Amino acid sequence: MLTLSLILFPVVAALLVLAVRGQQTKQLAFAAALIELGLAAYAFLNFRADTSSQFGFDYPWLVNAGIRFSAGIDGVSILLVVLTGLLTPLIVLSAFQRNYDRPNVFFALILFMQAALMGVFTARDAFLFYLFFEAALIPIYFLAALWGGEDRIRVTFKFFLYTIFGSLFMLVALVYLYFQTPGSHSAAIVDLYNLKLTPEAQGWIFWAFFIAFAIKMPVFPFHTWQPDTYTESPTQATMLLAGIMLKMGVYGVIRLLLPIAPAGVDIWGSTAIVLSVIGIVYGSIIAIRQRDIKRLIAYSSFAHVGLMAAGVFSQTTNGVQGALVQMLAHGINVVGMFFVADVIMSRTQTRLIDQMGGITQHTPKLTVYFMIILLGSVALPLTNGFVGEFLLLSGVFQYNPVLGAVAGTTIILGAVYMLRLFQKTMFGKKTELTETFTDVAGSENWVLIPLCIMVLWIGVVPNAFLKVTEPAVTSLLQIINQ
Amino acid sequence: MLPIVLLSVFGIVMLFLGFMKSRAVLLPAALLFLLVALGTSFLDWGHSYLYFRDMLLVNNQTILFSAITMLSAFMVIALSGDFLQDEAAQPAEYYAIMLFSIVGAIMMIGFENLIMLFVGVEILSVSMYVLTGSDKKNIRSNEAALKYFLMGAFATGIMLFGMALLYGAVGSFTITDITAFVSLSRGGISLLLLMGLMLVLIGMLFKVSAAPFHFWTPDVYDGAPTLFTAFMSTVVKTAGFAALLRLLMAVSATSMYDRWWQIVAGITVLTLLAGNLTAVYQNSFKRMMAYSSISHAGYLLIALAALGQQSNGALAFYSLAYSVATIAAFGILLLVAKQRGKDGQRDETYEAFNGLAKQNPLLAFILAVSMLSLAGIPLTAGFWGKFMVFSTAVEKGMVWMLVVAVLMSAVGIYYYFRVVIAMYFRTGEVTAIRVAPFYRIVLIVATVLTIVLGLAPGLVQGLI
Numbered sequence: 001m002l003t004l005s006l007i008l009f010p011v012v013a014a015l016l017v018l019a020v021r022g023q024q025t026k027q028l029a030f031a032a033a034l035i036e037l038g039l040a041a042y043a044f045l046n047f048r049a050d051t052s053s054q055f056g057f058d059y060p061w062l063v064n065a066g067i068r069f070s071a072g073i074d075g076v077s078i079l080l081v082v083l084t085g086l087l088t089p090l091i092v093l094s095a096f097q098r099n100y101d102r103p104n105v106f107f108a109l110i111l112f113m114q115a116a117l118m119g120v121f122t123a124r125d126a127f128l129f130y131l132f133f134e135a136a137l138i139p140i141y142f143l144a145a146l147w148g149g150e151d152r153i154r155v156t157f158k159f160f161l162y163t164i165f166g167s168l169f170m171l172v173a174l175v176y177l178y179f180q181t182p183g184s185h186s187a188a189i190v191d192l193y194n195l196k197l198t199p200e201a202q203g204w205i206f207w208a209f210f211i212a213f214a215i216k217m218p219v220f221p222f223h224t225w226q227p228d229t230y231t232e233s234p235t236q237a238t239m240l241l242a243g244i245m246l247k248m249g250v251y252g253v254i255r256l257l258l259p260i261a262p263a264g265v266d267i268w269g270s271t272a273i274v275l276s277v278i279g280i281v282y283g284s285i286i287a288i289r290q291r292d293i294k295r296l297i298a299y300s301s302f303a304h305v306g307l308m309a310a311g312v313f314s315q316t317t318n319g320v321q322g323a324l325v326q327m328l329a330h331g332i333n334v335v336g337m338f339f340v341a342d343v344i345m346s347r348t349q350t351r352l353i354d355q356m357g358g359i360t361q362h363t364p365k366l367t368v369y370f371m372i373i374l375l376g377s378v379a380l381p382l383t384n385g386f387v388g389e390f391l392l393l394s395g396v397f398q399y400n401p402v403l404g405a406v407a408g409t410t411i412i413l414g415a416v417y418m419l420r421l422f423q424k425t426m427f428g429k430k431t432e433l434t435e436t437f438t439d440v441a442g443s444e445n446w447v448l449i450p451l452c453i454m455v456l457w458i459g460v461v462p463n464a465f466l467k468v469t470e471p472a473v474t475s476l477l478q479i480i481n482q
Numbered sequence: 483m484l485p486i487v488l489l490s491v492f493g494i495v496m497l498f499l500g501f502m503k504s505r506a507v508l509l510p511a512a513l514l515f516l517l518v519a520l521g522t523s524f525l526d527w528g529h530s531y532l533y534f535r536d537m538l539l540v541n542n543q544t545i546l547f548s549a550i551t552m553l554s555a556f557m558v559i560a561l562s563g564d565f566l567q568d569e570a571a572q573p574a575e576y577y578a579i580m581l582f583s584i585v586g587a588i589m590m591i592g593f594e595n596l597i598m599l600f601v602g603v604e605i606l607s608v609s610m611y612v613l614t615g616s617d618k619k620n621i622r623s624n625e626a627a628l629k630y631f632l633m634g635a636f637a638t639g640i641m642l643f644g645m646a647l648l649y650g651a652v653g654s655f656t657i658t659d660i661t662a663f664v665s666l667s668r669g670g671i672s673l674l675l676l677m678g679l680m681l682v683l684i685g686m687l688f689k690v691s692a693a694p695f696h697f698w699t700p701d702v703y704d705g706a707p708t709l710f711t712a713f714m715s716t717v718v719k720t721a722g723f724a725a726l727l728r729l730l731m732a733v734s735a736t737s738m739y740d741r742w743w744q745i746v747a748g749i750t751v752l753t754l755l756a757g758n759l760t761a762v763y764q765n766s767f768k769r770m771m772a773y774s775s776i777s778h779a780g781y782l783l784i785a786l787a788a789l790g791q792q793s794n795g796a797l798a799f800y801s802l803a804y805s806v807a808t809i810a811a812f813g814i815l816l817l818v819a820k821q822r823g824k825d826g827q828r829d830e831t832y833e834a835f836n837g838l839a840k841q842n843p844l845l846a847f848i849l850a851v852s853m854l855s856l857a858g859i860p861l862t863a864g865f866w867g868k869f870m871v872f873s874t875a876v877e878k879g880m881v882w883m884l885v886v887a888v889l890m891s892a893v894g895i896y897y898y899f900r901v902v903i904a905m906y907f908r909t910g911e912v913t914a915i916r917v918a919p920f921y922r923i924v925l926i927v928a929t930v931l932t933i934v935l936g937l938a939p940g941l942v943q944g945l946i
Contacts, residue, residue: 153903
């Protein structure tokens with residue numbers, strides 16, 4: 001029942017928020033997101049670290065077709081449930097100092113989005129998964145296209161078409177798999193794991209799933225929608241996209257692709273890893289060249305996700321574990337980065353890094369927050385980024401030392417563009433635009449402090465998170481290696 | 483089979499009501515008649531009878547499909563409130579024709595004898611020719627009616643020829659005899675039968691606007707008054723596919739199925755391509771809906787090419803989802819085209835919808851939901867319709883067909899979303915569209931149905 005409330009509560013709250021007019025919808029949405037966080041925290045604290053699916057519920061849905069409305073939380077989903085629960089209130093809070101028009105719609109869409117994401121991460125039925133996977137797209141599309149920048153219509157439409165096009169391939173694969181199940185057919189993900197498919201069929205399944213998830217993550221060369229969309233969307237939508245939504249792709253690979261088509265991964269996995277590694281290096285190099293602060297973070301996110309994809313496709317315990325922890329860490333870091341960028345942009349009215357400088361002279365608090373989040377992003381030991389990246393790199397290294405070494409350049413390149421960003425914005429001479437810069441205040445603190453705490457917490461005691469996912473990951477890899 | 487009798491009588495009563503001075507009674511009367519017919523149709527639920535000297539079979543399938551046509555007609559008529567104000571319009575006649583045409587539709591849906599199919603098709607078609615040309619002063623409406631009539635007459639002729647050949651092969655007009663004939667003749671299927679079947683198919687495929695017999699569709703849909711476009715794109719399609727389903731089920735024995743499935747599959751792919759790819763290039767919302775209607779014929783055809791246990795359930799669900807969404811879309815087009823038009827001209831382009839979300843959030847939401855449903859996005863009825871239809875294809879091992887359909891669905895999203903973009907992200911006229919309260923209720927009901935069926939598809943799916 002807990003899982004059901006995790007999915008349904010944001011929907012109810014969103015409908016409530018829709019009904020209220022005026023700017024106080026913020027408080028209402030924030031309160032709802034906090035309650036949802038409470039539920040997610042309850043799930044995390046009461047979660048037994050084993051392979052079972054917990055807090056679940058299960059209703060027949062399409063009776064004669066054997067499709068069930070079935071969801072629950074296991075070791076693979078728990079961290080993502082936590083991530084979704086944790087980031088949403090912060091994303092809502094980050095909009096407190098903005099006055100968007102039609103705030104009730106704005107915050108309701110965020111909550112709808114949260115409901116769909118919770119659904120994706122907890123679904124135990126493949127069609128339920130698909131349903132939420134697609135449903136998440138609608139609110140984010142409207143968020144990005146209604147409150148976005150000048151070129152928003154073209155850019156968000158491209159994003160929408162691109163990702164829905166990808167997921168349609170997944171639908172083909174799912175329908176096919178569904179009919180391969182024995183008896184009166186079932187779409188339960190566990191039943192799909194037990195299918196005995198020919199390697200050739202698995203090769204097709206691999207590509208159908210891979211295209212869907214690769215577009216979502218995104219993996220090179222399916223990433224072309226991403227920088228534009230991140231840049232044109234309002235900051236909260238970008239946070240949702242980069243912080244949570246792209247994890248649907250990585251999660252999908254772990255949940256569906258690897259266990260259902262292991263033979264397909266044997267054949268094509270190396271291609272996927274090579275593409276991911278290309279994405280890592282390519283994204284990092286382009287990030288170095290960016291003058292636009294949002295695009296820089298977008299490309300850095302692209303590079304980081306590439307590493308997660310490579311780690312997952314390495315099919316090693318370290319790779320998968322690393323990806324799970326890194327999804328949590330990356331979500332926290334990227335939301336932090338985008339928020340800092342938003343703070344800077346809202347005060348300087350520009351996104352161009354060249355026009356900033358000397359911000360530290362006014363802002364002791366912002367400097368500290370920014371530094372902590374940035375160090376998390378460049379994966380300094382004792383920050384959250386380190387745990388994930390270390391495990392991921394060791395996973396890829398185990399798979400193939402050369403690829404591991406190439407992927408490892410992400411640490412160096414990451415430091416280059418991140419520190420360059422910090423230097424150009426925070427240090428140096430003041431410019432006209434940064435002359436009157438004011439330090440973070442009020443609700444801005446309350447967005448950044450929890451993020452910084454999480455950066456350090458996960459960095460210092462990673463085992464609290466790793467041990468939760470470990471049994472599930474081990475059993476998942478057993479299924480794959482059967 | 484009460485609805486056939488009732489609707490025929492009600493139609494005549496409707497004509498007499500037209501003599502009355504007060505027009506206000508017409509609309510409620512028409513709605514009441516349909517409601518009564520709809521209610522009585524369920525009296526036969528769970529039983530299977532033959533009526534009219536074994537010419538008409540009434541079972542759950544017949545009832546469900548005819549209920550969908552009656553529901554569609556009910557909604558279309560409920561949206562016709564503005565007609566009563568229109569000086570030139572003849573509401574009594576229009577309502578009577580619509581009631582009569584439902585009789586034709588039910589005959590098509592439940593035919594047991596090919597003659598019944600023919601009579602049903604003609605009743606429905608002739609009604610449509612008249613309704614298409616009902617806007618006498620509009621030259622496009624006249625042209626459309628003539629075009630529809632001439633081409634429809636040809637199609638009817640071809641179909642009749644096919645029936646004659648079927649009779650020649652089987653020696654009987656009834657479905658039971660045809661089924662028996664086909665299942666007895668293992669291996670050697672007579673060429674006469676196959677030819678007859680193909681010709682009847684051509685006639686029927688014309689009616690449901692499947693490629694390459696679809697060329698009349700855009701002009702006729704465009705030229706006909708929007709209200710009747712909504713009527714013909716839902717009722718005719720539902721009835722046509724129900725009839726095709728019954729006909730093809732009769733010849734579904736393996737030896738015969740192997741002969742015709744490739745042909746139907748080919749037509750399916752052609753229809754999907756023709757409908758979706760041409761819809762992309764339309765600048766008029768109404769013409770886009772015409773091409774979209776062709777594309778939906780393609781999706782529905784999948785369930786026929788992959789004929790099996792699930793086909794009737796899939797077709798019924800799809801027809802319902804499609805009808806509800808289409809009527810909502812045309813209903814809003816009616817309002818927008820009229821009130822945003824200039825100099826008495828209707829504006830049916832995408833631009834007419836610009837900024838609708840600002841002034842009429844409810845209308846914009848309803849149209850958005852109906853577009854999402856037609857595009858097959860999850861959590862709407864349209865998604866499950868597509869899902870069920872696609873499932874039939876995969877069950878028969880036609881994964882390649884599924885891939886084509888899925889690619890075309892992606893194309894569909896492109897043109898359906900153009901109107902969503904216009905409504906939500908562009909700025910347009912500041913004047914809000916006026917909506918009559920009853921009109922609003924119908925639109926809301928359509929949206930609620932779309933969403934409820936999207937969340938709980940089992941409600942209808944369990945019926946067949």
